[in-house]
Amino acid sequence: MLKTYLAPLSTALVLSSALVAPAQAETLRLASQSDATSLDPHSHNESFTNYFLANIYEGLVARDRTFEITGQLAESWEQLDATTWRFKLRDGVTFHDGSAFAADDVIFSMDRALSETSNFKHVLASVESYRAVDDMTVEIVTKAPNPILLNDLLDLMILDKQWAEANGAAEPINLQTEEKAFSATNANGTGPFSVMSRAQGEKTTLTAFDGYWGESGNVTEVVFTPINNAATLVSALLSGEVDLVMPLPLQDIARIEAGEGVKVVSSAEARTMYIGMDQWRDQIIESPVEGNPFLDLRVRQAIAHAVDAQAIIDRVMQGQATLATQYVMEKVNGYNPDLTRLEYNVETAKSLLTEAGYPDGFELTMDCSTDRYVNDGQICQATVSLLARIGITVNLIAQPKAQFFPKVVAPDFGTSFFLLSWTPSTMDSLNVFQNVLGTRDLENGVGAWNISGCSVPEADALAAEAAVTMDAAAREKMLQDAMALMVEDVCLVPLHVQQLVWGAAENIDVVQHPTFEFPLEYFNVN
């Protein structure tokens, strides 16, 4: 009786929902362990914040669904000569508050990105000058030919000039002024989503922007909640209170794979993990050993042979990583497919150490963060036991990132053995040479993250040449050759390329990019 009564009712429900489906409001409930630190697109240069804001603000160019660089606020561009670029801006674009987008907004945003309080000055480091040719055309002149200007411009978000000036946000947030930073908690971009409400650390609501110029998926509302505790985060996904969790803690992959109505989505991330060794001090620090063993190439090779990266991937990373042969992953321009990794072999490692004059190994201290990378603390513990097999005694200092980074970065570089990683934000290996692999030259902004202090002048020369070569094929060859030289010199011991792992409800379609971007306009709720 009950059945016969319910059947027509449920049919009616299905019908009515089918009828309203196209116009239905689709809410995507998103959760992550971190939150955007600010809504100002030129203030905090932190990857989660940048990618969160890329849904609200847009740049001249952006990555499309397939990760190719494509025009966003710039409709097209041409090069007048080796250093002059002309960008034709997109017509009919409006900001969330309704005002029209034009060249003065671009010029204003570039000024703003270069101002004293900005953390995005590096984006325009290669730029000599820029000007508005007319209302819808902008010209950029670089100091020298810059083959990756478009990659650099990916991170330059465009604000509305009138809005920013009217609200006292003409410059990025100044941390020492007493004024309230309007742009930290309010946003007005041209992106597919606008900010409805924002309570940092609690909840942020975005709504699809009606006047968006481009295509967007069917998501009309995004509710973003930071959930710091990993167990709570996963429970929220399992109980259906959130639709998408990024990233998913590795230890919970099996639980989500077995769970009903939820799935694991993963792909390779552009972050390469590596072990660094002091190659610039005459005496390594925090170690009883005399002198610096790492100055001997054979010792560096021995360490590379002794660290079983595959075992770390299988055990510590639960298979969610791929072996790294070099210091960038395959989707980064300049990746050298011919390079191989020094094989895991304890005997080879031991004989290399003996040749170098350390038959019984030596003792050293390793610095490691515990809350920055996926399972970083455990990777270091595994390294300690792997190195013990060749007689190297490692005293591990596993510390929170708040203690780790001040210790190891410029100007002190206070470590002689450490775990670190790098993501080239431009997806071009030149970025890695300028920051991590290039011979340290802090005045000129090179090698600020070259904590190992390694130096291969030939590779420096190749990278410098690649920086001004416009011919893409020739340039790529230079970068590949430079990478080969660095790997041969064992500047660092490459470990693995981390996987990007998200947990999602079955009905959510997502697009993953190797840079952790989450372009919500490509996401769909089915």
Added chain:
Amino acid sequence: MYFLLARLFQATVVMLCVALVGFLVFQFVGDPVLSLVGQETTVEDREALRESLGLNDPILVQYARYVMNAVQGDFGISYSFNRDVSEMIADRLPATVELVLLSGVFSLLLAIPAGIYTGIRRKGGIAQTIMTISIIGVSIPSFLLGILLILVFSVWLNWLPSFGRGDLATVFGLRSSLFTWNGLSHALMPAAVLCLFQLGVILRLIRAEMLEVLRTDYIRFAWARGLPGKRVYFGHALKNTLVPVVTAVGLQLSSLFAFSIITELVFQWPGMGSLLLHAIGQSDIPLLAAYLIFVGLVFTISNLIVDGVYVLIDPRIRHGAL
């Protein structure tokens, strides 16, 4: 009046000490500049920011500057939120107050009768059961209990939301999530976790005090006089157990305020505790300092209140006999 002034002076000294200890500890929480800037920022830019934030000054100079501003009601601007610290605390405080009120009221309502009952009938089956439950409440860590509750009530049964604070409503000018069903359903589990621990502590204290008092001579004398049980237990025994109990309750409730951190973390409750965790992660010194001072303030005030309550419940204090 003199009493009050003396207490206020003591409180000020306590808070200055709290802030000083805090500042000495802050040297080890890490470098706030590194959590503010990106990986591509040059060394000079980082150094300039550090200088302009005053982080290169000696720690005592930073402390003095901080106290001078704090006296004028200015707690600075949070490095990581870019907002007034006092405003941030005002934002987060109501959420924590809700949890403290809910769990505090429930634990008192349950602990007082249960404590008296177990004190009087300490051999009975019900009393034994209550005591067992209270041991569980005191000994299970709150994060474990929280996760268990989430697993059972959110993941398996799907009855209660697992995280966050619910919808707000305004009643008599007060804005709180306790006025909506949705809000109450969010607050139930975190409040229960906090309540269970408080319950165990207060209940056991009341029971122990009751047992102590029931052995004293004046209770025996009361029985000898043939007074009815109700008057002996409630009129004579209970009243005399209250002084230590009030002290403990005052401290317990203020520690709920200050240290509901783990519970707030597990349930992603947007209160003071989760704010503190964020501040530690980001080395946000202005926020940390203000939090410490706030905690000092809560304890000082609750102690002042407890002192006042003593006078009300114990005539000997009022008449200077003690």
